[in-house]
Amino acid sequence: MSKDLFENLIRTNRLNHAYFLEGGNEKFSLWLASKILCGGHDEECITCRRIFNHNHPDVIYIRPEGLDIKVDQIREIHEKAAYKSADGNGQVFIVQSADRMNIQASNAFLKFLEEPKQDVKILLLGQSKEGLIETIRSRVQVVKLDESDGFMNEAVSRGLMFKGLGIxxxxxVNVDQAEQYKDVADDWIKAIRDVLESSKLHAIQKVQLWEKQFENKEQRNICLRLIQSYVKALYAETKGTYHLWGNVPKYTWPELLTWGNAIDELSRSIYSNGHFTLQMESFLKKVCKNVGI
Known part of the structure; x- marks a missing residue:
């Protein structure tokens, strides 16, 4: 198994400075970060709990803002890597959906790879190494994770079977979160589709209910990522490629550009602690049409 491979590399001090974990998921990357920074077998220690709860200062997590990872996010990595690690055990940078870095971000990240600090480890996650530019791919070690390490296998083993599991x-979303929200997940997906496919007036009226439907920061973060997934599906629909959202409207490319710009702006505002409902209303005013009212 992939876990055995990495435990052996850490034990024999042969861990590379950068990996692309093909098929990797968030839970696996956090497990690996805990092994790198802690090394123990007790995942309930203080260090491991902080890592798994996303509040360890030496584990820096990057995920797409909108449809891709942008150059400003990579610049933040450079800045954070300039500081010493808080606990003195090094830093781990985890880049979720690394195969969705745009070209400017990819070029900036290449410089980061070429000038690694000794105590920095870089974990890139993604579905396919082919999504990385060749110069990045040649500088990281690619590890295709075992299927047994994947989200869907673990979800099925726990008996999690709801309609929106693939989304x-x-x-x-990690398996623990999927289990926590299994009873409301399909309702969330339906609510998001209903709002995004409504006229502007009706969408703004409906989105006000989200204040109670998505009650806390974690749930609102999931809401945002579901909207990002929906917009990604709109692009796929226009290109005629597969996506998980079923029948969605087909837009022209200029209309899709409006959606893309709007979701990027929404992502930035939400991540910077913007007011949830007001930011959602602003987003809907940009993308929904004045029809059917």
Whole structure:
């Protein structure tokens, strides 16, 4: 298994400075970060709990803002790597959906790879190494994770079977979260589709209910990632490629550009602690049409 491989590399001090974990998921990357920074077998220690709860200062997690990872996010990595690690055990940078870095971000990230600090480890996650530019691919060690390490296998082994499970996998919700929200997940997906496919007036009226439907920061983060997934599906629909959202409207490319710009702006505003409902209303005013009212 992949876990045995990495435990052996850590034990024998042969761990490379950068990996692309093909098929990797968030839970696996956090497990690996805990092994790198802690090394123990007790995942309930303080260090491991902080890592798994996303509040360890030496584990820096990057995921797409909108449809891709942008150059400003990579610049933040450079800045954070300039500081010493808080616990003195090094830093781990985890880049979720690394195969969705745009070209400017990819070029900036290449410089980061070429000038590694000794105590920095870089974990890139993604579905296919082919999504990386060749110069990045040649500088990382690619490890295709065993299927047994994947989201869907673990979800099925726990008996998690709801309609939107595949979408939850796509937005990189971990299995624990999928289990926690299994009873409301399909309702969330339906609510998001209903709002995004409504006229502007009706969409703004309906989105006000989300304040109660998505009650806390974690749930609102999932909401945002579901919207990002929906917009990604709109692009796929226009290109005639497969997506998980079933029948969605087909837009022209200029209309899709409006959706893309709007979701990027929404992502930035939400991640910077913007007011949830007001930011959602602003987004809907940009993308929904004045029809059917």
């Amino acid at each position: 939850f996998e796509e937005i990189h």
